[in-house]
Amino acid sequence: MDLLPHIEDSRDIIVGRLGRGSFGKGFSNYALSALKRLNVDLEAFGITEDVLQAFWDRYQDREKEVAICWTLRAMLAEAIESLILVDRVLNLLEVGDGSHPLDISLLPIFDYVESPRNMALIVQKLDGFATEGDNDVTLNSK
Secondary structure, three states: OOOOOOOOOHHHOOOOOOOHHHOOOOHHHHHHHHHHHOOOOOOOOOOOHHHHHHHHHHHHHHHHHHHHHHHHHHHHHHHHHHHHHHHHHHHHHHHOOOOOOEEEEEEEOOOOOOOOOOEEEEEEEOOOOOOOOOOOEEEEEO
């Protein structure tokens, strides 16, 4: 039996904001609130406050490890996204046929706070401006 049968892709798991009552009353209360928000059938899976408390007691000493991972993720996300964009630009240059110069633009389509994947990579072949074997590239970062 699947815990979240109504969600096909793990990237679609969004808890959203929880009420103030979910915080400050311990892990069990917080986890129950989040699982209810995800429409998990708690009874079917035997998830109770005692089960969640036992989970917390067992893994509580690893809380710092999780904090370190989240901190590294936050610190490196922008750099990694930038590397991915550079890789995509270089890939376009490598797979191009070399007979047309390219106009490549990276444009933010919304605020970075919304998602680190806020950039649109726009590529246009500049027909009529190339001679045979010309591989001119214009890279615009606006």
